[in-house]
Amino acid sequence: MLDAESLRARCAKELESSPRGYFGGLPWLRDAFETVPREHFAPDRLWWPRPGEDGLYALIDRNETPKRWLKAVYLLRTPLITQIDDGAVSPDAPANGAFTSSISCITVVLEMLRHLAPDPGDKVLEIGTGTGYNAALLAHRAGPGTVTTVEIDPQIAAQAKDRLDALGIRARVITADGEQGCPEGAPFDRIVSTASARHIPPAWLRQLRPGGVLITPLDSPAGYDLTVRMTGTGNGAAVGYPVATVEFMRMRGQRSPRPHAELGWPDEIDMQRWRDYEVRADQHGQRIVHRAPVTAPTAPTG
Numbered sequence: 001m002l003d004a005e006s007l008r009a010r011c012a013k014e015l016e017s018s019p020r021g022y023f024g025g026l027p028w029l030r031d032a033f034e035t036v037p038r039e040h041f042a043p044d045r046l047w048w049p050r051p052g053e054d055g056l057y058a059l060i061d062r063n064e065t066p067k068r069w070l071k072a073v074y075l076l077r078t079p080l081i082t083q084i085d086d087g088a089v090s091p092d093a094p095a096n097g098a099f100t101s102s103i104s105c106i107t108v109v110l111e112m113l114r115h116l117a118p119d120p121g122d123k124v125l126e127i128g129t130g131t132g133y134n135a136a137l138l139a140h141r142a143g144p145g146t147v148t149t150v151e152i153d154p155q156i157a158a159q160a161k162d163r164l165d166a167l168g169i170r171a172r173v174i175t176a177d178g179e180q181g182c183p184e185g186a187p188f189d190r191i192v193s194t195a196s197a198r199h200i201p202p203a204w205l206r207q208l209r210p211g212g213v214l215i216t217p218l219d220s221p222a223g224y225d226l227t228v229r230m231t232g233t234g235n236g237a238a239v240g241y242p243v244a245t246v247e248f249m250r251m252r253g254q255r256s257p258r259p260h261a262e263l264g265w266p267d268e269i270d271m272q273r274w275r276d277y278e279v280r281a282d283q284h285g286q287r288i289v290h291r292a293p294v295t296a297p298t299a300p301t302g
């Protein structure tokens with residue numbers, strides 16, 4: 001069995017050679033992944049995200065099955081569940097219920113960071129601190145004191161803060177409803193949400209500097225989320241497009257379903273062509289439109 005460092009190196013090799021190009025040719029992203037110890041951020045007790053034959057999510061306990069636990073932490077495509085039913089279920093046995101916090105799977109984390117593309121010194125806002133792992137990766141790139149991360153659950157926020165502090169990572173952890181962003185830290189060069197939105201909160205758009213980048217999972221009529229990459233255009237507005245399909249936990253305040261027509265989606269959608277949609281959002285709401293087909297310029301006649 002490999003140790004954590006060797007597992008990280010092995011994952012990095014696999015990610016680098018994947019046709020999906022998870023590091024996107026960005027050396028800093030590989031460096032961040034190889035440097036930040038994911039196992040430091042994963043709680044000792046985690047639930048496996050698929051139910052067993054008994055209908056329950058199995059518990060993986062670091063102290064009881066350390067090798068299994070470490071292997072799970074370094075699976076590339078498996079999120080591990082760290083909270084069920086907003087903490088009503090304690091992590092001491094197999095359980096079922098709604099997933100409310102996790103350490104997101106490695107490929108999804110990297111894909112979002114690749115599209116976010118923070119630069120050193122950028123002011124970054126993360127919504128959904130969870131374990132603190134993504135905040136640590138962000139801080140590795142953007143630098144000490146640049147990252148603010150907001151978590152709605154006080155216990156989860158406190159644990160993430162302790163983990164970041166223990167590694168000497170200077171990131172600000174705030175316990176609050178991330179739908180409000182962090183007005184006192186604005187404007188931000190980069191905003192990333194690791195909880196999914198049905199509608200993009202206006203506060204994020206106000207707090208994104210013009211030219212800044214916002215990445216968020218956005219609910220779609222297809223029943224899964226689209227990761228959208230928005231660019232701030234000023235005056236609390238942004239425009240962008242989907243870059244991936246994904247499934248994320250919903251932001252607490254946006255759990256109740258709403259008709260997609262109310263959320264700016266067109267009546268007729270073709271989710272086979274999700275890449276062709278454009279997302280526009282401002283202080284009045286969002287609108288998702290199919291980008292006009294590109295028409296070839298007509299050749300001059302005569």
Ligand SMILES: C[S@@+](CC[C@H](N)C(=O)[O-])C[C@H]1O[C@@H](n2cnc3c(N)ncnc32)[C@H](O)[C@@H]1O
Pocket residue numbers: 100101102103104127128129130131132133134135150151152153156176177178179194195248249250251252253
């Ligand atoms: C998928 S987890 C985040 C994973 C995390 N980024 C990591 O690196 O481990 C989503 C988190 O978003 C949090 N969350 C949900 N709604 C929120 C809100 N309105 N504001 C802030 N955090 C929220 C949840 O409590 C949960 O911890």
